[in-house]
Amino acid sequence: MGELRTRFGTGLSTVFLVLVLFWLAGMVLAPNLMMIDYALRPNLPPAALGGPDDTYSLSNILYLAGEPTHRAIFIKTIWASGLVALVTFLVCYPIAFWMAQRATVGQLSIALLLIIIPFFINEVLRTLAWFIILSYRGPLNSVLMNIGLIDAPIRWQGDGGVLAAMVYAYILFMLLPIYNAIESLEKAQVEAARDLGASPLRIHTRVVIPHAKAGIATGFVFTFMLAAGSYVAPSLLGSPGSRWFTEIIYNWFFEGGDWNRGAAYALVLLVLCLTVVLVTLRLARVNLADVAK
Amino acid sequence: MSAERIFRAIFVLYLAAFAIYLFAPLMIMAAAAFNESRFPTVIPWQGTTLSWFSTMWADETMWQSLWTSLLVAACVVAVVVPVGTAAALVLTSLHARARSFAYAVMVSPLLTPGVVIGISTLILWRQLGVGGGVFLIVLAQSTFIICYVMLMVMARLQRFDRTQEEAALGLGASRIMVFRRVLLPFLRPALLASAGLAVLQSVENYNTTLFVRGFETPLTVFIATKVRTGLTPAVNALALVIILAAIAGAVFYELARRRRTA
Numbered sequence: 001m002g003e004l005r006t007r008f009g010t011g012l013s014t015v016f017l018v019l020v021l022f023w024l025a026g027m028v029l030a031p032n033l034m035m036i037d038y039a040l041r042p043n044l045p046p047a048a049l050g051g052p053d054d055t056y057s058l059s060n061i062l063y064l065a066g067e068p069t070h071r072a073i074f075i076k077t078i079w080a081s082g083l084v085a086l087v088t089f090l091v092c093y094p095i096a097f098w099m100a101q102r103a104t105v106g107q108l109s110i111a112l113l114l115i116i117i118p119f120f121i122n123e124v125l126r127t128l129a130w131f132i133i134l135s136y137r138g139p140l141n142s143v144l145m146n147i148g149l150i151d152a153p154i155r156w157q158g159d160g161g162v163l164a165a166m167v168y169a170y171i172l173f174m175l176l177p178i179y180n181a182i183e184s185l186e187k188a189q190v191e192a193a194r195d196l197g198a199s200p201l202r203i204h205t206r207v208v209i210p211h212a213k214a215g216i217a218t219g220f221v222f223t224f225m226l227a228a229g230s231y232v233a234p235s236l237l238g239s240p241g242s243r244w245f246t247e248i249i250y251n252w253f254f255e256g257g258d259w260n261r262g263a264a265y266a267l268v269l270l271v272l273c274l275t276v277v278l279v280t281l282r283l284a285r286v287n288l289a290d291v292a293k
Numbered sequence: 294m295s296a297e298r299i300f301r302a303i304f305v306l307y308l309a310a311f312a313i314y315l316f317a318p319l320m321i322m323a324a325a326a327f328n329e330s331r332f333p334t335v336i337p338w339q340g341t342t343l344s345w346f347s348t349m350w351a352d353e354t355m356w357q358s359l360w361t362s363l364l365v366a367a368c369v370v371a372v373v374v375p376v377g378t379a380a381a382l383v384l385t386s387l388h389a390r391a392r393s394f395a396y397a398v399m400v401s402p403l404l405t406p407g408v409v410i411g412i413s414t415l416i417l418w419r420q421l422g423v424g425g426g427v428f429l430i431v432l433a434q435s436t437f438i439i440c441y442v443m444l445m446v447m448a449r450l451q452r453f454d455r456t457q458e459e460a461a462l463g464l465g466a467s468r469i470m471v472f473r474r475v476l477l478p479f480l481r482p483a484l485l486a487s488a489g490l491a492v493l494q495s496v497e498n499y500n501t502t503l504f505v506r507g508f509e510t511p512l513t514v515f516i517a518t519k520v521r522t523g524l525t526p527a528v529n530a531l532a533l534v535i536i537l538a539a540i541a542g543a544v545f546y547e548l549a550r551r552r553r554t555a
Contacts, residue, residue, distance in 0.1 A: 004382070008468055015379070019375060019376045019379040020376070020380050020383050022376070024398060027414070027435065028398070031414050031417040034416050035412060038416050091311070094307055095308070095311055098308075113543075115315070117543055120542060120543045121319065122496070122497030122539075124497070124499050124517050125322070125516065128322060129319055129532075132318075132321060132322055132334065132524075135332070139335050142334070168314070168318065221404070229409065230500060232513075235517070246406075246408050246500075249408060259419075266408065266412045270405060270409045273409075274404065274405075
C-alpha cells in the first residue's frame with residue numbers, strides 16, 4: 001500500500017483503493033456471504049423472520065441429499081459436465097497440436113481468426129443454431145432421411161443435444177490454453193522422441209501431454225465450470241428427461257418461491273465448482289495465477 | 294511411408310470435420326433467415342424472401358430489448374473500466390506474497406458460475422430493498438467483467454517504463470498530472486480494448502442476467518424467450534445482423550491490434 005501512495009499520491013491512491021474495495025467487498029464478498037446466510041436459514045413468512053424458528057441449520061442443503069430427483073440431477077450434472085470437458089478436450093487436442101507444432105505462420109493466423117469468429121457470437125445464438133439443426137423437422141433429420149439413413153425423424157433434443165451445443169460453446173476455452181502450452185514445447189523434443197523410435201501415440205502420451213499438462217488442466221477447469229453453471233443450453237436443447245442442476249435452482253427462485261433452498265443449491269454448485277477447480281489445479285501443479293492468462 | 298500418408302489423410306478429414314462443426318451451425322442459422330418457411334430451416338427451401346428482416350424491424354419488443362442491452366452495456370463500461378484499472382494498479386503495487394493472495398481473490402469471479410453471481414447479487418440487494426432490473430444487471434455483470442479489464446490493463450502495465458513517471462516528477466509535474474499525462478495515455482489502447490470486450494461480454498451475457506433481470510428483457514433473454522415460445526426466421530434475421538456486427542467488430546479489433554503492434 002505504501003508503494004501505491006508514493007507512486008500516485010494520497011488522493012489518487014485513496015480513489016483506487018475505494019474502487020477496489022467497492023468491488024471486492026460490495027460485489028464479491030458481501031453477495032456471497034448473504035447467499036450463505038440465506039442458504040442456512042429456513043424459508044419463513046415475513047412475520048416469522050427473527051422469531052424462534054429463524055435459526056441456522058443445514059436443512060436446506062440436506063434437503064438436496066434427501067430428495068431423490070434433485071440428487072440424481074445434481075450427480076448427473078457433475079458427470080455430464082466432466083463428459084463435456086473430456087469431449088471438448090478430444091475435439092480440441094489434435095487441432096491445438098497442429099496449430100502449435102505443425103502449422104505455418106500463415107495457416108496459424110487464418111486458423112486463429114476462424115476459431116475466434118464464432119466466439120464473438122453470443123452463447124444464446126450459438127445455442128439457437130443448434131436448436132435449429134437438431135429440431136424435429138430441422139436440417140439434420142431432413143438430410144439423414146433424404147440419404148436414407150433413417151426412416152423417421154429422431155428427437156435429438158435431450159442429453160445428446162445439450163452435449164453437442166456445450167462442446168461447441170466451450171471449444172475456445174479449451175483450445176487456447178492447450179495451444180499456448182504446446183506452443184512452448186521445443187519442436188526438437190518431438191523430433192528427438194521420433195528419432196529414438198517412439199510411436200506417434202507414445203510421443204503424445206509421454207512428451208506432448210505431460211508438457212501441456214497445465215494448459216489442459218486450465219482448459220478442463222474452465223470447461224467444467226462453464227458447463228456445470230450453464231443455463232441456456234439445457235433450457236433450450238434439453239428435454240424433460242435431461243434436466244440440469246441450474247434449472248432446478250432457477251425453479252426455486254422463480255417458480256418454487258423458496259429462495260433459501262435456491263441459495264443452498266447455488267451454494268452447493270459454487271462449492272462443487274471451486275472444489276473441482278482447486279483439486280484439478282493442485283493435481284496438475286498449476287498456480288491459480290497462471291490460469292487467468 | 295504409407296502409414297504416414299494414412300495418418301495425414303485422417304488428419305485432413307479431421308480438420309475438415311472441425312471446420313464444418315464450427316461453421317455449419319452459423320451458416321444454417323444465417324441461411325434460414327431467407328427461407329419462406331415459417332419454421333427456421335434450410336431443407337426444404339420454400340422460397341427466398343427478405344420479409345423476416347422487415348418482420349423483425351417492425352417488432353417493438355425487439356427494439357425495447359436492444360435498447361435495454363445497450364443501456365446496460367454503457368453502464369457496465371462506465372463501472373468496469375475505472376474499477377478494473379484501479380484493481381490492476383493496486384495489485385501491481387503489492388508485494389509478492391500479498392499479491393498472489395489478492396490475485397487469487399480478484400480472479401475468483403471468473404471461476405464462479407455465472408448463475409451463482411446473479412443469484413448472490415439478487416439476494417444481497419433484496420435485503421436492501423432493491424429488486425431485479427437494470428441496476429442489478431449492471432452490478433452483477435460488472436462483478437466478473439472487471440476481472441477481464443484488470444487482466445488486460447495488467448498485461449499492458451508490464452511493458453510500462455517507470456522511469457517515464459520519475460522523469461515527469463523530476464520536471465515538476467504533480468502526481469495527478471503524471472497519472473493523467475503519462476500513465477493514462479500509455480494505458481489507452483488497453484482501456485479501449487477492454488471497453489470493447491466489456492460491451493461484448495455484457496451484451497452477450499445470459500446466465501448471470503437471467504437471475505437479476507427483474508422485468509427487463511435484454512436481447513439475449515428476448516431471443517431465448519422467442520426460441521421457447523414461438524421461433525420464426527425473424528429471430529434468425531436478428532441473429533444474422535448480430536453475427537455480421539460481431540464479425541465486423543472482430544475484424545476491426547484485429548486490424549487495430551495489428552496497427553498498434555506494427
